[in-house]
Amino acid sequence: MQALWPLVKREFTAYFATPIAYVFVVIFAALAGVFTFQIGVFYERGIADLIPFFQYLPWLFLVLAPAISMRLWAEERRTGTIELLMTLPLTTTTAVIAKWLAGWLFMGLALVATMTLWITVNWLGEPDNAVIAISYLGSWATAGVFLAMGAAASAITRNQVIAFILAALLIFIFLTAGTPIVLDAARAVLPQAAVDAIAALSAMTHFASINRGVVVLSDVVYWVSMILFWLFVNVIVVELKKAD
Amino acid sequence: MPASLRLENLHKRFRAIHAVKGVSLSVEKGEVLGFLGPNGAGKSTTMKMATGFLRPDAGRALICDIDVQLDPVGARRHLGYLPEGAPAYGEMTVKGFLKFIGEVRGLKGAALRQALDKVVERTRLESVWGQTIETLSKGYRRRVGLAQAILHEPDVLILDEPTDGLDPNQKHQVRQLIREMARDSAIIVSTHILEEVPAVCTRAVIIARGRIIADGTAEEIAAMAPGDTPSLEAAFRHLTLGGEDKNQPRAGDAAQAAAEAEKETAGEA
Numbered sequence: 188m189q190a191l192w193p194l195v196k197r198e199f200t201a202y203f204a205t206p207i208a209y210v211f212v213v214i215f216a217a218l219a220g221v222f223t224f225q226i227g228v229f230y231e232r233g234i235a236d237l238i239p240f241f242q243y244l245p246w247l248f249l250v251l252a253p254a255i256s257m258r259l260w261a262e263e264r265r266t267g268t269i270e271l272l273m274t275l276p277l278t279t280t281t282a283v284i285a286k287w288l289a290g291w292l293f294m295g296l297a298l299v300a301t302m303t304l305w306i307t308v309n310w311l312g313e314p315d316n317a318v319i320a321i322s323y324l325g326s327w328a329t330a331g332v333f334l335a336m337g338a339a340a341s342a343i344t345r346n347q348v349i350a351f352i353l354a355a356l357l358i359f360i361f362l363t364a365g366t367p368i369v370l371d372a373a374r375a376v377l378p379q380a381a382v383d384a385i386a387a388l389s390a391m392t393h394f395a396s397i398n399r400g401v402v403v404l405s406d407v408v409y410w411v412s413m414i415l416f417w418l419f420v421n422v423i424v425v426e427l428k429k430a431d
Numbered sequence: 432m433p434a435s436l437r438l439e440n441l442h443k444r445f446r447a448i449h450a451v452k453g454v455s456l457s458v459e460k461g462e463v464l465g466f467l468g469p470n471g472a473g474k475s476t477t478m479k480m481a482t483g484f485l486r487p488d489a490g491r492a493l494i495c496d497i498d499v500q501l502d503p504v505g506a507r508r509h510l511g512y513l514p515e516g517a518p519a520y521g522e523m524t525v526k527g528f529l530k531f532i533g534e535v536r537g538l539k540g541a542a543l544r545q546a547l548d549k550v551v552e553r554t555r556l557e558s559v560w561g562q563t564i565e566t567l568s569k570g571y572r573r574r575v576g577l578a579q580a581i582l583h584e585p586d587v588l589i590l591d592e593p594t595d596g597l598d599p600n601q602k603h604q605v606r607q608l609i610r611e612m613a614r615d616s617a618i619i620v621s622t623h624i625l626e627e628v629p630a631v632c633t634r635a636v637i638i639a640r641g642r643i644i645a646d647g648t649a650e651e652i653a654a655m656a657p658g659d660t661p662s663l664e665a666a667f668r669h670l671t672l673g674g675e676d677k678n679q680p681r682a683g684d685a686a687q688a689a690a691e692a693e694k695e696t697a698g699e700a
């Protein structure tokens with residue numbers, strides 16, 4: 188594990204080596220504003236909270252998370268540096284955790300960039316800041332799940348575009364699994380227990396509760412176990428595909 | 432723990448292709464083993480199995496008596512490896528990259544600074560120290576790759592075509608460096624440049640179609656050439672092409688054979 192921090196540091200700084208990351212963060216922050224003020228009718232609601240922002244956030248993650256995770260492994264495989272990395276004295280697990288962690292920290296930075304909204308709402312009224320803080324943490328945790336999916340998708344291919352599309356697809360499935368459209372359709376053909384299972388696996392179900400400032404143990408268990416599961420998948424994929 | 436690399440009966444298949452068919456060899460401290468063979472003979476595959484990057488289908492690789500598949504992290508602590516093409520993180524500076532490698536290897540503080548100072552001097556990287564790797568010439572990139580491999584003064588050094596793409600002066604420097612490293616390490620160097628063998632290697636192995644077909648000093652292998660004139664090129668050609676060129680240049684025609692072998696290598700590359 189001595190290799191973990193040097194790796195996290197390297198991966199994190201690699202994001203700033205190209206302008207792409209900056210572009211994504213700026214687009215993300217700008218879109219967050221558009222969703223909150225235009226589509227989320229922030230002013231018209233006349234309520235001092237950030238619910239409109241947090242409601243649309245998972246859909247923004249659908250684009251941002253794959254953009255952040257796509258290079259993590261695909262780039263290593265394309266340039267051949269994976270051979271260098273995987274012959275250093277570190278385990279595949281350490282490398283997988285380090286890369287995900289670097290992406291997650293970068294995602295945290297993107298979320299910090301949206302905190303101007305938090306300042307705005309405080310200037311306009313008196314929001315419940317504890318609820319907003321919890322919503323931010325929950326959003327970051329949800330992003331962590333998506334990034335773990337994206338990192339696993341990135342290990343499948345040496346092409347970053349394919350990595351992006353695969354990740355977005357995977358995230359889309361987990362996002363929409365909890366929507367009424369999908370659940371109603373599932374109810375028609377599946378037993379109730381299966382429908383409940385689909386709803387429980389959906390990122391949306393857990394995201395809805397944090398929007399109200401409520402974090403239940405089951406949410407935390409969901410985030411942690413989903414991240415661990417996808418990191419595990421990531422390790423397996425790297426082991427299988429690294430030498431291809 | 433002896434500084435040594437041992438390969439025992441390694442096999443590797445890629446679907447229908449049996450790329451490596453039972454390669455065994457050992458390299459001790461003080462030895463520089465030249466690993467020769469035509470392109471596609473299984474050189475790189477064997478080296479990847481020696482580092483633990485590829486899992487062999489059968490057999491095992493031991494670095495300082497540690498099985499690279501059973502204890503990969505322990506084995507790799509003793510290993511310095513230059514993969515084919517010297518891959519490195521292009522967006523990093525030479526300094527940042529070597530510092531990263533050192534940190535991953537557990538070096539810090541004064542020990543890390545010392546290791547960096549020493550490796551910069553050995554590989555002559557001072558002038559590009561602050562440059563990003565993607566802006567470097569091929570020769571410098573290769574030296575950065577070498578620098579990361581020897582930074583921690585490993586017991587076992589595996590170099591896949593370390594002089595590929597270097598000019599004669601740079602080749603000379605790299606060979607000098609390899610000889611220097613040989614005092615404390617067991618070294619294996621893959622190459623298809625035959626002149627490298629007498630220049631740096633204490634011993635050479637020739638691999639063709641996944642099997643080792645010759646093992647000895649440069650003189651011993653040169654003596655395997657058909658005819659009376661010992662020639663490494665003629666021997667290499669004779670051994671790796673087998674009986675396919677019976678009507679081709681024979682004894683005394685070593686020079687011509689060498690020229691043809693070279694043409695062929697160039698064509699394949």
